[in-house]
Every structure is written in C-alpha cells, then in structure tokens.
Amino acid sequence: MRKICTIGAIAILFAACRPSVNITTPPTAGRAKFTNYLAIGDNYTGGFMNGTLTVSGQLYSFPNLLFGQMNMVPPPYGANGPFVQPLLNSDNGYPGPKLILGYTSNSCTPTTMYLAPMSLKNFVPDPIDAKPFVSASNNGQINNIGVMPIRVCDYPVLSWGLAAVANGYPYANRFYKNPAGTPLEELNYRVNNLYPTFITVEMGMNDVLLYALNGGQGDGTGNALPVALNIYNPNDITPTAVFDTNYDKIINAATITGASGALLNVPDITALPYFHAVPINGLILDRQGQADTLAAFWKDQAWTKVFQPGSNYFIIKDHHNNTRQAIKGELILMTCPMDSISCAGWGSTTPIPDNYVLTTDEIQFIQSAVTAYNSFIYFESVRHKLAYVDINTYFQNLSTGITFNGITYNTQFVSDGAFSLDGIHPTQRGYALYANEVIKTINAYYGSTVLPIDVNKYKGIEFP
Amino acid sequence: MKKHLLAAVILLSAITTFGAGYQINMQGIRQLAMGGTGTGWVWDAATIYYNPGGLARLKSIQGYASMGLIMPSTAFGNQMSSATTQRQTFTPFNFYVGGPIMQDSKFALGLGVYTMAGIGLKWDDQWIGRYIIQSISLKAVGIQPTFSYRCSDFISVGAGFVYAVGTLDMRQSLPVHGQYGPGGSTDDDGSAHLHGNANGVGFNLGIHLKPTDNLQIGLTYRSQVNMSISGGSAAFSVPASLSTQFPNTTFDSQLPLPQVASVGIGFRPSDRLTLQLDLNYTGWNSFDSLRINFTDHTSGLQNNHAPRHYRNTLTPRIGANYKVSKVISFMAGGCYDPTPVTNGYVSPDLPDADRVVLTCGITIRPLPRFTIIAAFEGTTSVKRNATYTYGGFDGTYKTEAATPALALYYNF
Structure with a gap:
C-alpha cells in the first residue's frame, strides 16, 4: 500500500511539473488619453498595400493595429471602439486590381519564366465599393481619414476629393x-464629430x-x-513654406479638442524598395566583346563611360535631357519596363528615359x-506637446535590417517581408512593425505601457 | 527514516538533471545523489567517468548499469505571448565494466559507455519563436576504454580515450508563405528540418590520491570533444516558386562538448559519514557560435552562424553519504551551477540560467556483491529575463523537471 502511495505521489509530482511564465503587466495609458482615436494621414494611414486598397490592407492599416493595442488599455483612457474605417467590400482591389506574385517572361526570351508582381487576372470591380461609404456608427463616426495620394499642400484645395477621382483616386x-x-x-x-482625445x-x-514616382519631372x-x-x-516637391503653413493648420485643427497624440515624420522615400528593385548597375555584360561593342557604340560621346564584364551602370537620360551613364547612388524606378531593358536595349544602346530615373x-x-519637413514636424510636436515618431530613422534602420522574433526585415524588394509588391506600401507584417515603432514612441513620451504587436502573426509576401 | 526520504523527494520534485548549458551530469547515480561530486572518492565503476585514476582502487571487476528519466519543461513568456515546451522524456543511460585485471593487481582496465549530452526542446509549431526554433534535440554518448595504474597506496593514475557519437536535429519555420494556404493563419509557412549524425574524440585523465583511509583527493581533466556533423540532411518545405531557392541539401556543423578540469576531496570524519567537495571548471568559451554550413548556397539559403559566446564556468558541488547499516546508506548533496550563457545570447533553442541543484538518494545492498542505488536530482533555475540579440527575441524563461535515476552494480 505504501509503495502504491509512493509511486502515486511521484506520478503526481511529475504531472505537476509544468512551469509557466505569464507576463501580465496590464497596459496603461500613462499621461495619454486613447479614448477617442482619430487617424489623420495618407496612404499608410489608409492601409494601402499591393498597389491598391483592399479590405485586408485596411484591416492591417497601422492605425487599426495601433487601435487594437490601445483598446487593451482598460478604461477610462483605453481606446474605445468601434474604430470605424471606410472599409471596402472586396479584397481584390479598389478601384484597380491588387498585385500578386506570378510568372512572367520577356518578349525576347518568352520561354524563360521568372517571378514578378502582376495585376490580379480577371479583375472585376465590386459594385458595392463604388457606392459611397456611410458609417453606421454614432452619427456617422469615422476614425481613419487616411487617403491616397493626399499631400499636406492639398489640405486647403476645394473639391480635392472630386478632382482626385479624375486622376484615378476615388478614395x-x-x-x-x-x-x-477642402480636406481641411x-x-x-x-474632429467635431468624434471629439478626439x-x-x-x-x-x-x-x-x-x-515627384519621385515620376522620376523627378517637376522643378x-x-x-x-x-x-x-x-x-x-x-x-513636384511641395515648397517648404507651403508645407509648414498647411501642416500647422492640420495640427491646429486636429488638436482643437486638446487631444494627445503623435506626429509621424516623413521617411526618406528613396530607401523604399520601389527605387531599388532594379539596381542602377543592372546592366549585365557577360563577355568582354559586349563591353567593347558598347564602348564603340558610345565612343563619340564626351561623358565618362565604363563598360566591363559583370555589372555596369545603365545609360540614362537626366532631366536636362542629357544622355549619360548613371553613377553610384542614382536610382531606377520599379516601373521601368523590364521588357525594354532586356529586349529593346534600354540602359545600354538606348538611354532609360528620365521619368524612370532619379x-x-x-x-x-x-x-x-x-x-526641412521633418524639422517643422518636430517643431509642431514640441509646440503642441505631442509625441514625435521618427519614422525616417526607423526606415534607415529597416534598410539595414531589423530582426524581430527570428525574422530579419529589410527593404529588399519581395524578399524583405516588410514591403508589399508595389515596393512602397508595407505588408501586414510591415504595418505591424511600423505600428510597433509608433507604440514605442508613444510609450516613451506619455509613460504609457501599450503592448507591442506580435508582428509575425500576420502575413508577409505570398508566393505561388 | 523512510518517511523522511519521501518528504525529501517531494521537496525536490520541482527540479531537473540538466547541467548548465547542454551537458548532462548523470554519469554516476551515487555521484548524482551526492550533488554530482565524485572526483575525490572512489565509490564504484562510474569512476571511469568521474576519475579514471580511481579505477585501480576498485577491489574487483565491477559491472554497472544505470538509467535516468529526465522530463524537462521550459516556459517562455513576453509581452506578446507565452508558451511551454511539450513534454518529452529523455533516458540518459550508463554502462561501466572494469576493475583490477586480477585480484590485488595494480593494473585496471575498464570500459564506459555513458550519456554526455541529451537534451531537447519541442515548442508548439506556431509558437512566437518558431522562426528561430520549433524543436531541437541534441544527443551524445561517449565510449571510453580506460586504463588505470595504482603506483602506490598513495597515488593511482588513469587515462581514457573518448569516442563520442550523437545526433543533432532541429526544426524551424521559414518566413515564406504560400499563396494557396489557409488564409489569415501561419499554417502555410515554409519550414526547415536539419538532421545529422555527429562524432568526435577526446580523452579523460585522472590522478587519485589517498593520503589516509579517510581522506581521498582527485584531480581530473576531460578534454573537449568536438562533435562534428558532416553531410547532415537539410530538408526544406517551401512554396513551389521558391524550391530552387531552398534546395534540399546537406550541411556541416560542429558542437563542442567542453573541456572540464576538476578537483575533488572526499573526507570521512566518522565511520558512517563521508563528505565530498568538487570544483569543476568548464571551458564553455569554445562554444563561440552555432554554425550551420550548407553544401549548396542560393540567395535564399546562406550559411548561418548564430553567435553564442558562452563563458567558462566554475561549479562548486558538495555531497554527503550516511551509512545507516551495512545494507542501507543515504546520500544528499547540491551544487550551484552557473550558466555559461551570457545575456544577449540566450536563445530559445538552448535557454539557460543559473541553477541551484539539490540531490538525494538511497543505496541498498541486498547481497554483499550486489548494490542498488536510487537517486533524485533537482534543479531550480530562477526565472531569467533575457535577450537574444541575433534573433531579435526577448522574454523570460523558466525550466523545471523531475528526474529519478536508478543504478545497479555487481562486483565479480
């Protein structure tokens, strides 16, 4: 009997031996008041992804992810739902189709298939999405007014929303x-409707x-x-004075209720994968003979040129209409047709047009x-006592790699995991990582303890 | 007395037999029960491992077999998630045979087959650290032919050649999703599975001193055994469009079982009581990085060198044996086993923390030549809040387990 007891006791001990570690620090608001959250912004605020607007992009917009974390803060200063976004009905894209990864080939080498972003085939616009969005919540409450492609200088423009439709931006x-x-x-x-805190x-x-997406066509x-x-x-690039005046108007309007909050600065957009997917030295010569042929082709030109087997800088046209060989640090836009590079001699015997080159x-x-913009945004953050989120530095860090729970995110097109197939807008994971940066700054500024997001719960790029 | 033992067992149950790092310290069950001490005092044929110099002190050839059960569990938590490893049972075993080649001979020969490392962790496939590790298992068994010579009653020496064989097995998720997987979940992540056989060689040296019948001293040095894997299999499961990026290939790796220098003293203040003290200095700093070198490389598949930068550790151990009668003895002991893993390098594949080890056991000798030893060892590691910079992974770990062990030996 005693033996059985002993064995039983030991068995129970084994069974009881499962440790657990629960970090249950309840999130707190600190000096911030997350109660009524209003997100003001552009494409990133709206949740653009894969070249268009989709419902899955909107659900992973950084403000919606941020709301989810601020919503975990208990009352009275945790964020109150609902967080109303002008959600679409369709996940295929609005107004145009989203990009997916698929196989394609160049016209001169039709049998060599390679993986590239392409528009969703057989796309049909969803008629429900074409109708105006009316919020069913409290007096038509909308918490996220981020739209593409709004600029700071657009805020005082009458009928901006109507004019944008004509340019293909009906959002x-x-x-x-x-x-x-006006957007203002x-x-x-x-602000009057929501009374944001x-x-x-x-x-x-x-x-x-x-300006950059047009290859620097303005002044x-x-x-x-x-x-x-x-x-x-x-x-063109918005003049700094115009930027400052209108940014100030936006912040004054947004904080009239005494709201706390965060101002996100502007990233150096030249770090985006969009500008690095086609390397500037992507002119690949296999043999010395090819290099000699090209050198002979351009021999009458005065500009410096180097052609050798391996990687070479493309031949481009700059915005003074001069043909020359590109130099280190210059950028080719992702939209530059690969077909023309591979099959029509773009970048080698024909200069790549200026609208594809920075x-x-x-x-x-x-x-x-x-x-200049960022120094004013910083000034406004100090003046209005708001947190200043250094997205620019975050992008710099991202371009050298940020490792999160075993995945290194960077700005390498497609393989980076952080940017979607358009090379500009983040993936779900990219938005979550971005939201974590915002959370980190808010916590530091307001002494709050909003919990970070488990970024890897969400999706990156999907491969066929 | 028996009741008390049971109480002791219960107290010790929140406990493990892992040594710090990935070593296992279960090569002798009486030594285990005495806090892992055994360099100084020669008890049985397990001295082939603890101090080969002591083998020539045995009275006759001894056959020794033991097995333990390790049932560890590690918990992890951070602000985003918490997880506990799945239950696994490890069964480190040891066999020894050896002793003086003839009655009263000064020469002794022996052979030991013992478990040097044997750990594993199996996290849930979807856990938060899945891109670093989903499961790992690391096993190594040493085979040690040993020679010992008793120069005089005062001094005896011994040496063993160590050949170790083992396996390494690791699984992890790859951050590539398929387009056609179940939407919104991570079930369609890619995965990597590495499996390889390892082997390595080393040696084990010992000097045993016996100034008086009641005082014994041991000095030992175990060399490092570099467990090298060559041609292990690396298998990847990825979306079809990435199959050329992640070709199934082979890999090479190396994992050191560290060198250990030990000094031990055994002292018998009375006929019934023996006290032991050991110090182990373990050369963990040779574990600089976990290197996986693939045979084939692509832009997606590169060699992985995860920095570890382990540091050397000094482990003090104490133990006591109390002889109740000719038939029954009790043992108890403990040690403080500092972790070789420095902060910033605490990875969820080998999480580790300082451990306080408490042990106890009982020896029963039903026949004059036959002995049974039962032991419990337990380790409580404090909760460790740690970071793994290389993997961008932070959190708090705690490891627990209960470990019984049993040995039988017979003197021929």
Whole structure:
C-alpha cells in the first residue's frame, strides 16, 4: 500500500511539473488619453498595400493595429471602439486590381519564366465599393481619414476629393462628408464629430513621393509656384513654406479638442524598395566583346563611360535631357519596363528615359525637402506637446535590417517581408512593425505601457 | 527514516538533471545523489567517468548499469505571448565494466559507455519563436576504454580515450508563405528540418590520491570533444516558386562538448559519514557560435552562424553519504551551477540560467556483491529575463523537471 502511495505521489509530482511564465503587466495609458482615436494621414494611414486598397490592407492599416493595442488599455483612457474605417467590400482591389506574385517572361526570351508582381487576372470591380461609404456608427463616426495620394499642400484645395477621382483616386470621394469642400473642412468635421482625445498625423510623404514616382519631372528645387489657387503640381516637391503653413493648420485643427497624440515624420522615400528593385548597375555584360561593342557604340560621346564584364551602370537620360551613364547612388524606378531593358536595349544602346530615373540632384532635392519637413514636424510636436515618431530613422534602420522574433526585415524588394509588391506600401507584417515603432514612441513620451504587436502573426509576401 | 526520504523527494520534485548549458551530469547515480561530486572518492565503476585514476582502487571487476528519466519543461513568456515546451522524456543511460585485471593487481582496465549530452526542446509549431526554433534535440554518448595504474597506496593514475557519437536535429519555420494556404493563419509557412549524425574524440585523465583511509583527493581533466556533423540532411518545405531557392541539401556543423578540469576531496570524519567537495571548471568559451554550413548556397539559403559566446564556468558541488547499516546508506548533496550563457545570447533553442541543484538518494545492498542505488536530482533555475540579440527575441524563461535515476552494480 505504501509503495502504491509512493509511486502515486511521484506520478503526481511529475504531472505537476509544468512551469509557466505569464507576463501580465496590464497596459496603461500613462499621461495619454486613447479614448477617442482619430487617424489623420495618407496612404499608410489608409492601409494601402499591393498597389491598391483592399479590405485586408485596411484591416492591417497601422492605425487599426495601433487601435487594437490601445483598446487593451482598460478604461477610462483605453481606446474605445468601434474604430470605424471606410472599409471596402472586396479584397481584390479598389478601384484597380491588387498585385500578386506570378510568372512572367520577356518578349525576347518568352520561354524563360521568372517571378514578378502582376495585376490580379480577371479583375472585376465590386459594385458595392463604388457606392459611397456611410458609417453606421454614432452619427456617422469615422476614425481613419487616411487617403491616397493626399499631400499636406492639398489640405486647403476645394473639391480635392472630386478632382482626385479624375486622376484615378476615388478614395476620398467615397467617404468625405463633403467632397466638394477642402480636406481641411473634412478634418474639422471629423474632429467635431468624434471629439478626439488622441490623434496620429502621418502626413508629408506624398509631398515628395509623387515627384519621385515620376522620376523627378517637376522643378524639384522646392520653389514651385501654384499652378492655380492653392494647387501645386503633383509631380513636384511641395515648397517648404507651403508645407509648414498647411501642416500647422492640420495640427491646429486636429488638436482643437486638446487631444494627445503623435506626429509621424516623413521617411526618406528613396530607401523604399520601389527605387531599388532594379539596381542602377543592372546592366549585365557577360563577355568582354559586349563591353567593347558598347564602348564603340558610345565612343563619340564626351561623358565618362565604363563598360566591363559583370555589372555596369545603365545609360540614362537626366532631366536636362542629357544622355549619360548613371553613377553610384542614382536610382531606377520599379516601373521601368523590364521588357525594354532586356529586349529593346534600354540602359545600354538606348538611354532609360528620365521619368524612370532619379538622378543625384533629384535625390538631393527629395532628401533636403524631407529634412526641412521633418524639422517643422518636430517643431509642431514640441509646440503642441505631442509625441514625435521618427519614422525616417526607423526606415534607415529597416534598410539595414531589423530582426524581430527570428525574422530579419529589410527593404529588399519581395524578399524583405516588410514591403508589399508595389515596393512602397508595407505588408501586414510591415504595418505591424511600423505600428510597433509608433507604440514605442508613444510609450516613451506619455509613460504609457501599450503592448507591442506580435508582428509575425500576420502575413508577409505570398508566393505561388 | 523512510518517511523522511519521501518528504525529501517531494521537496525536490520541482527540479531537473540538466547541467548548465547542454551537458548532462548523470554519469554516476551515487555521484548524482551526492550533488554530482565524485572526483575525490572512489565509490564504484562510474569512476571511469568521474576519475579514471580511481579505477585501480576498485577491489574487483565491477559491472554497472544505470538509467535516468529526465522530463524537462521550459516556459517562455513576453509581452506578446507565452508558451511551454511539450513534454518529452529523455533516458540518459550508463554502462561501466572494469576493475583490477586480477585480484590485488595494480593494473585496471575498464570500459564506459555513458550519456554526455541529451537534451531537447519541442515548442508548439506556431509558437512566437518558431522562426528561430520549433524543436531541437541534441544527443551524445561517449565510449571510453580506460586504463588505470595504482603506483602506490598513495597515488593511482588513469587515462581514457573518448569516442563520442550523437545526433543533432532541429526544426524551424521559414518566413515564406504560400499563396494557396489557409488564409489569415501561419499554417502555410515554409519550414526547415536539419538532421545529422555527429562524432568526435577526446580523452579523460585522472590522478587519485589517498593520503589516509579517510581522506581521498582527485584531480581530473576531460578534454573537449568536438562533435562534428558532416553531410547532415537539410530538408526544406517551401512554396513551389521558391524550391530552387531552398534546395534540399546537406550541411556541416560542429558542437563542442567542453573541456572540464576538476578537483575533488572526499573526507570521512566518522565511520558512517563521508563528505565530498568538487570544483569543476568548464571551458564553455569554445562554444563561440552555432554554425550551420550548407553544401549548396542560393540567395535564399546562406550559411548561418548564430553567435553564442558562452563563458567558462566554475561549479562548486558538495555531497554527503550516511551509512545507516551495512545494507542501507543515504546520500544528499547540491551544487550551484552557473550558466555559461551570457545575456544577449540566450536563445530559445538552448535557454539557460543559473541553477541551484539539490540531490538525494538511497543505496541498498541486498547481497554483499550486489548494490542498488536510487537517486533524485533537482534543479531550480530562477526565472531569467533575457535577450537574444541575433534573433531579435526577448522574454523570460523558466525550466523545471523531475528526474529519478536508478543504478545497479555487481562486483565479480
């Protein structure tokens, strides 16, 4: 009997031996008040992904992920639901199809298939998405007014939402209270409607990005004049003074209720995979003979040229309409047709057109504008006592690699895991990582303890 | 008395037999019961492992067999998630045969087959650290032919050649999802499975001193055994479009079983009581990184050198044996086993923390030539809040287990 007891006792001891570690620090708001959260911003705030807007992109927009974490903070200062976003019905893309990875080939080598982003085939727009979005919650509450491709300088533009439709951006028109008004009026309306206690403002990226996406077609120097009243050429860089005036208006409007919050600065967008998917030295020569042929082809040109077996800098046209060989640090846009490079001699015997190239001076225009914008955003954060999220530094860190729970995220096109197939907008994981950066800064500034997101729970790039 | 033992067993149950790092310290069951001491005092044929110099002190040839059960469990938690490893049972075993080649001979020969390392962790496939490790198992058995010579009553020496064989097996998730997997979950992640056989050689030297009948001293040195794996299999499961990026291939790796220098003293203040003290200095710093070198490389598949930078450790051990009668003895002991793993390098594949070890056991000799030993060892590691910089992985770990062990030996 005693033996049985002993054996039984030992068995129970084994069974009881399962440790557990639960970190149950309850999240707290610190000095912040997350109660009513309003997200103001552009593409990233709206949850754009894979070249378009999809419901799965919206659900992983960084403000929606951030809300999820702030919502775990108990009352009275935890974020209250619902967090209303103007959600679509379709996950295929609005208004155009999303990008997916698929096999393609070049016209000159049709049998060599390679993996590349391509538009979803057989796309049919969802008729429900074409209708205006009306929020069913409290007085038409909407918590996320991020739209593509809004710039800071667009805020005082009348009928901006309507005009954007004509350019293929129907997003604002879908949910703006009055699309014939200005974005600033929309912001005022949302502030009065929601009475936010917490805001995030993620603005300014498009003030340089649109210029870059056109290969630097505008003036670029930051001295652009309005093309009409308050309207600035979207292919140009917003002048700093215009940026400052309008950014100040946005923050004044957003904080009129005394909201706490965070201002996200502008990343150096030239680090995006979009500008690195096609390497500037992507002219690959297999043999010395090819190098000699090219050297002979361009022998009458005065500019410096180097052709040798291996990687060579592409031949480009700069925005002064000069043909030359590109130099280190210059960038080719992802949209540059691979077919033309592989089959039509682009970059070797034909210069790559200027609208697919960012040259050294264009990159400098972008970077100086970003620096100028960010110093004003910082100034505003101090003046309005708001957290300043250094997204620019975060992007720099990301370009050298950020390791999170065993995965190293970076800005390598497709293999990076952080950026979707358009090379500009994050994946679900990329947005979660971005949201963690915002959380880290909010916690540091407000003494709050909002929990970080388990980034790897979400999806990166999907492969066939 | 028996009741008390049971009480002791219960107290010790929240406990393990892992040594710090990935070593196992279960090569002798009486030594185990005495806090892992055994360099100084010669008890049985397990001295082939603990101090080969003591083998020539045995009175006759002895056959020795033992087995233990290790049922470890490690818990992890951070602000995002918590997890506990699945239950696994490890059965380190030892066989020894050896002693003086003839009655009263000064020469002794022996052979030991013992478990040097044998650990494993199996996390849930979907756990938060899956991109670092899902499961790992590391096993090594040493085979040691041994020679010992008793120069005089005062001094005897011994040496053994160590040939070790083992296996390494690891699984982890790869951060590549398929397009056609179940949406919204991570079930369709890619995965990697590495499996390889390892072997290595080393030696074991010992000097045993016996100034008086009641005082014994041992000095030993076990060399490092580099367990090298060559041509292990590396199998990947990835979406079809990435199969050329992750070709099934082979890999080479190396894992050191560290060198250990020990000094031990055994002292018998009375006929019934023996006290032992051991110090082990373990050369963990040779475990600089966990290197996996693949035979084939692609832009997706590169060699992986995870830095470990282990540090050397000094482990003090104490133990006592109390002889109740000719038939029954009790043992107890303990040690403080500092972790070789420095902060910043605490990975969920080999999580580790400082351990306080408590042990106890009983020896029963039903026949004059036949002995049975039962022991419990337990380790309580404090909760360790640690980071693994290389993997960007932070959290708190705690390891627990209960470990019984049993040995039988017969003197011919």
